[in-house]
Amino acid sequence: MNALALLLGGDAALIALSLVAIVAARAERGGAFVYAAAFALCSLLLAGGLDHLLGRHAPEGLALPIGLPWIGANFRLDALSAFFVAVVDLGAAAASLYAIGHGHHERDRERVLPFFPAFLAGMNLTLLADDAYTFLVAWEFMSLASWALVMAHHRKPGAAHAGYVYILMANFGALALLLAFALLAGPAGAYTFAAMRAGVVAPGAAGLVLILALVGAGSKAGLVPLHVWLPLAHPAAPSHVSALMSGVMTKVAVYAFVRVAFDLLGPPTWWWSVLALALGGITAVMGVLYALMQHDLKRLLAYHTVENIGIIFIGLGLALAFKAFDMPSVAALALTAGLLHAFNHSLFKSLLFFGAGAVQTATGERDMGRLGGLIHRMPLTAGVFLIGCVAISALPPFNGFVSEWLTFQAILLSPQLPSWGLKILTPAVGALLALSAALAAACFVKAFGITFLGRPRTPAAERASETDRFSLAAMFAFAALCLIAGVLPGLFIDALAPAANDLVGGRMPAQIGIEWLSIAPIAESRSSYNGLLVLLFIVTSAALAAAAIHRLASDAVRRAPAWDCGFPDPSPATQYTADSFAEPIRRVFGAFAFRARTRVDMPAPGDMRPAVVVVEMRDLVWDTLYLPVVAAVGNLSRRLNRLQFLTIRQYLSIVFAALVALLLVLAAWP
Amino acid sequence: MTAPPFDGVTAILVLPAATAAVLAFLPAYRVSAAVNVVSSLATFALAASFFLFKPASGLYFLVDDLNIVFVVLNAFVAFTASVFSASYIAHELATGRLTPTHLRFYHAMYQALLFAMNLALVANNIGLMWVAIEMATLTTVAMVGVYRTPEAIEAAWKYFILGSVGIALALFGTILVYMAARPVLGEGLDGMVWTKLMARVSEFEPALLNLAFVFLMLGYGTKVGLAPLHAWLPDAHAEGPTPISAVLSGLLLNVALYAVLRFKLLLDANAQAIAPGPLMATLGVVSLIFAAFMLYQRRDIKRLFAFSSIEHMGVIVFAFGIGGPLANFAGLLHMTMHSLTKSAIFFTVGHIAQAKGTQSIADIRGLTVSHPALGWSLVLGVFAIAGLPPMGVFTSEFLIISSTFAREPRLAVLLAFGLILAFGALVLRLQGMAFGEPSPGDRRSTASSLPIAAHLGLVLAAGLYLPPPLVAWFQHVAAMLR
């Protein structure tokens, strides 16, 4: 039984399940059934992917006689696909598990259930496709299903807008990819990936292909400035779907870019990496800055996805650079860093979205300004959410740190690059990366602190209660994985070796052999990290300290009202809110990033007016790139529309003019 | 001149004509509707039989691989449309928009139209083809005006005037072709027989051919609805009965397109004449982008989809203009898919208009809530026509864009631009109609949903799997279109 057939079978089963779901949605327990089935299927697919990845099997191919005639539907499972299948289905399985419990709170079940398995199938098929047609069909199918899920709560204000922007950008991206494939396929129409690998593309055309791939995949992954749909669409969907879209679907986009840039397209040129690096760096910083300015928890998470995509693309860009200058082992390091971060991000971003969903169901609120103090009402959720926050803030000993650390190591090797542009660019990108990491920490101090800590700001937050056990199970599983991937990164790095080997023709030194299970990307003398020991140190020293103090000194505790410098104020309104927390950072970065303006209207003493603070921020990307297009289209269409209200005589004159014009052409014809 | 052998060709002509004559005197509208359906089914069966044993071609009639595709497609859509209309008109009577007298006329005209279109498709004589297309135009004019409302009359009048001028131009083109042929083929009928023309076109006077093609392109292009000759199309679609809108978009445009294709072949075969491709490609792109922009301003649901028909006609003409095996294949496929999808959409729109009692987009909201089946089939139809997989239209657009981009990058970019523009407009309107709080008006529609299901099913199937015989057939035709 070969893995590919198994995977395809699983996907077919998922599609069948989505048909079943149309009926099941009416049943009382229908939701639980569908999600349980999806969980089972995804676990199966996960097993298949892992088996191929860890078993180091040779690539498997399979062609079905459907799809585009005279080419058929080709599927292929190699290390890269297998890795992403594992990532996708791990996230999918967790989301399904989570949804078994979470789904109960869904009101429009018939609008969610049928599309959920279809969405999963779409993502899986995209990863397995081995010709342009199949790939695009699966890709668009994925977009379509997720669009339907975004539109599930179509009565909510803004949902329609979100869905519209989303599907439009998705289609735009698909067209870009289509053009890229068209260039790769050439006029003869060799649409299979095998043929594309074999064929050679002219240098200029190759550059164009890369740009198109960057646009196509970037618009799905959320690269600035193509990210606008993401913070609208991800929060609009039900939380388990948001987790999938943010944590997993963006990875499918990353896969698309890797597939085209590293596999289908021949040897890279150095300036490609410049594009990827610059975009990645900007995306990372802008994404986290956007995130810091949000007060809607799910929007914050969605924007933060943009940042992580930036980090991933930095890794990929470095890999391109090193590959261009033929340094396979270093390229392998960079690529591994990028892919590992993709995996890590899928873990903690899903986890965080699960937590956000739990909070939303418990309180009915997504606005952090109306939450607070939840750590007392939902301690377990708070705990796992905290782990997610630590991991995503790239703090040891969790997994987020490992991949960013690897990326830094790759950047530190950039002086070996002969190209000048890259010499200058890379440290700059490194600085941007460091900046985004620091800001991310601030962002998640805010996210966790405002939502779970402090005193409840609304009755809703006060009445919150712990979420159901399925959701908790999913969250705990991912929290555990975050820790494992943080303390034993060697396993995951080695698992990625074959994929890197296929793509850049090199690999990192095997990590398993190294003593004390630490990792050393190049050589131990140069740099090494051991999450396990760090964890042990922290735990032991903390325990030591606690034991020592409790034994030798007092362990008495007295509860008392907060001191607050002697002016305690009972009203929870005096706490810092999401916006006030971000205010200093807004003052530092907002001025140029968002044209942030703060107007303070402080009435004179004795004046009874309330004091007013107005903060205006503009989304420059939207204002400068998208609004003009919208306006232009509207304008032009209005002008052209006048043509629809002419008299018959005027229409005749148009026909007449056309005739005369053509006759003139004939008369002037050489 | 030898009389044509009595065979399938004569049958598909005689049957509708006879039925039309009968229906003209049948008072009971239910009976006539039934007769209409049966006769259309029979016509379809006959047309399908062409695949098995191809009728011989004579001086007057010609059946080759190219027009079989058109004939069969036409017959099929005409059949489903007749099924739809049979269940549709009852409601029209109920609301008093039509009287039994009108219906008698309507059914007679329906068959007459069928006859005219079949004639145009199988005619081997360019003069005969011209007569047939004029007849088809006149019958549709009559049907567009059948509601007798000022709007309907105006639409019909517009259609009539523009159509007649188009007809006149086409005739002039036809005469020119004859003039070009006469020195070579001698006087008399031969100068108009397409097969004979084809045989010796290379010796024709190129300048005359060029001139002829200009007139033919404009004349028949008016019928195809290419911008800027499209003015009649939206109103004609919007004001006529919905089955007729479906027939117009799904069939009549194809017939005119067929005529254009025939003459394109003629010109391609003459080395000195200007290549018709660029002209067609240009007109195609212009229509596509123009229609895409117009879509944003539409307030009437039927006009919306009428403009989308213009857009797709543009795509098809563009594909044929670009030429080459891939593009031609894609063009044929796109034409087929468009006929099926667009007629399905118009069926759906008919239901919606009946259920909501309005055609104004602004007053149609939340269909997926108030009429789930209807709403979702609208969503499906619009996504199909907007070229999203796994629908057949995506296949053809995929082929068109990719094959063009490898050869004419700029054109392909224009094409992609137009497509995404149109996509944006369609989805914008779709979301408004299909989602959100439902608008008042939840009457159930009487009409049957069978045709919709059939068409969308076919389109979906085509997107996933094209049967090899069909592919081979299309490839053969594509090669023939060069």
Added chain:
Amino acid sequence: MTGLSFDVSHLLAGALVLFSFVLLYQNRLYALLNVFALQAVVLSLSVAWQAYVQGAAHLYVTAAIAFGFKAVVIPLALHRIIARLGIHRDVENVVGVGPTMLAGLALVALSVVVMLRVASEADALAREDLAFALSVVLLGMLMMVVRRNAVSMVVGFMSLENGLILAAAGAKGMPLVVEISVAFSVLVALTIIGVFLFRIAERFDTVDAHALDQFQGERQ
């Protein structure tokens, strides 16, 4: 073909073009109709001449139709309509007569140029005939475009059609000419009936083409 027959047909065709110009120039409805009748007469003459020259009997039918229908029936009908509608006022042109004339000249020049590109082995008569026919067609269309009044639009359409008939008749041995001329007569008849119908149905208070666009699709 002898020089004489050539000259005659040439003369007649030229006369047709001339009358088209007169139609363009003419801006009183009754006069317009009379001129059109004259043009129809000339057309029938030239068709008849072609019939005689080519020895094609069926062309006599066409000539007869042209004469009977166009030169007699339709003008009378239109006279009655105008009388009924009481619109025997001046025809309002969109552009002045002068520019229209110039445009007409340009169109004739254009059609001649286009035709001269035709290599000369196609016999001269056909070429000249076509040149004239093309100009008549273009002038007729021009007339449709520059006149606001529905009646003159119909007249323009008919003169356009005259050009077609001329071309068809000039095309030696072209089949279906009769059928075509009949078909066109039907077309024209329908047009006129249309104009007439609307009047009787009291739907439009004028037959000015503007009124036909009062609804104009979805303008709201």
Added chain:
Amino acid sequence: MIELAVNLVFQLLQMLLVIGLAPLLTGLVRKAKARLLRRKGPPLFQPYRDLARLARKEAVVADSASWLFRVAPYLVFASTWVAAALIPTFATGLLFSWSADLIAIIALLGSARFFLALAGLDVGTSFGGMGASREAMFASIAEPAMIVIVFSLALVAGSTQLSTVAAYMASPAVGLRVTLGMALIALVIVAVAENGRIPVDNPATHLELTMVHEAMILEYSGRHLALIELASMLKLLLYVSLIVCVFAPWGLAIADASIGDRLLGAGVYVVKLGVAGLMLAAFETSIAKMRVFRVPNFLGAALMLGFLGALLLFVSRSLK
């Protein structure tokens, strides 16, 4: 085996040494500052007494505080201690030095800050929030600056492994480099900011609106406060020893040095600490505290310097 044992012993010694010396350094700085201000100042060992007293007091915890509030001090202390323990103070060949490189050490300090900020938000008072948000703002610039400095160091020494870096710095191969100078200045600025010293923050103030670090820990008392204080002392020590081990590695005992060398190294290290403490005191007394929103520029300067250093290094590398 013996080697391992010795290394382990020295690792433990190191851990004890840092925790033992940290309060002394703070005391020294306070004393020196007082002296410079013509005050008598507290005795040198006052910090030890303070810590002991605090540890013995019962801890008062606000009603609205959660378990995080009580766990945070231990985590903060632990991660700071581990970070400090990983810096070669008097000998490079520490057993676990390779378990975390310079970047990891920075990240450890980051986690300490992370939890401290959370603790500040936990009670839900306005001061806690203020402290946390300002701390976050400082960190968001200080950390990148630190990373960039690490870049230039790593580029010079070809490693982010502190032992290797220190060894390289001690070797004659270094020479005098403008990059290192810039890195030093930048590092000093970051150190000042990170430890909340004047001019960035005043560790002695309790004037609410000017405090940052103190505002975060306003609600703490008893043993929790003691731990946090100790952690911040450790942090000061950490930065100082980082600076000295990178920029003044003289006397640093290399990996397989004899016991004697190592003891010598320890002695030298203590002297170096003293000198650094005195310099810090002098620096602090000579300038005034700056407005909170001028701090970003201050730190931005460090960032720019570090970055410039890195670039210059690239240039020189490629010229070489």
